[in-house]
Amino acid sequence: xxxxxxxxxxxxxxxxxxxxxxxxxxxxxxxxxxxxxxxxxxxxxxxxxxxxxxxxxxxxxxxxxxxxxxxxxxxxxxxxxxxxxxxxxxxxxxxxxxxxxxxxxxxxxxxxxxxxxxxxxxxxxxxxxxxxxxx
Numbered sequence: 001x002x003x004x005x006x007x008x009x010x011x012x013x014x015x016x017x018x019x020x021x022x023x024x025x026x027x028x029x030x031x032x033x034x035x036x037x038x039x040x041x042x043x044x045x046x047x048x049x050x051x052x053x054x055x056x057x058x059x060x061x062x063x064x065x066x067x068x069x070x071x072x073x074x075x076x077x078x079x080x081x082x083x084x085x086x087x088x089x090x091x092x093x094x095x096x097x098x099x100x101x102x103x104x105x106x107x108x109x110x111x112x113x114x115x116x117x118x119x120x121x122x123x124x125x126x127x128x129x130x131x132x133x134x135x
Contacts, residue, residue, distance in 0.1 A: 006031060007072045007092075007101060016051050018042060023051060024072070030054040030104035033072055039100050043111045054104020073097050087112055 003013050003024045011028025021041055024033040030053045034042070042048040069078050071094035078092035078101065087109035092101040102110060 003033060003072050005072060007033075007069050007078075008103065013072070018048050018051050019045055021045075021048075025051065025053070032102050032104075032107055034100045034102070034107075035073070036098035039102075039107070039110065042107075043114050049108045049111050052102070052105060052107040054106075069101060071097065071099060072101075073099055083110065083113060089113075 005011075006013055006026035006029060008031050009026060009029040011026045013024040013033065014027050016023050016025045016032075021038055023035075023038055023042075025031070032052060042051070069092045070076060071078050074094055074096045076094065076096055078094050081091055081093050083089050083091065089106050089109050091103070091106055091110070093099070
């Protein structure tokens with residue numbers, strides 16, 4: 001199937017290539033579609049965050065869970081994933097084709113979440129989370 005319509009805003013998707021990996025990016029909202037394993041490949045490549053032209057806008061859980069997003073490849077509803085790490089973010093995944101949708105700025109955050117960090121930084125992150133939950 002030829003991907004051409006953004007699942008979030010209905011804009012046109014354009015092909016973007018980074019070191020032989022092709023992804024689709026919305027010309028309008030700047031969200032990015034990754035076929036199965038493309039995000040995994042690109043998260044480890046230096047400079048690959050340049051494909052993400054957006055600024056990260058954190059969504060509240062209630063906002064994110066209310067929006068239904070269909071897979072641009074399979075046209076089935078995608079599952080919302082919450083990635084709790086240094087940069088907590090919501091993104092969508094398709095349970096059929098295993099593709100991922102990141103809103104503008106989210107791939108940069110996703111990639112940052114996988115950068116190696118020391119134990120002290122991880123402990124501080126957990127303490128901040130617990131403090132926010134208990135407040």
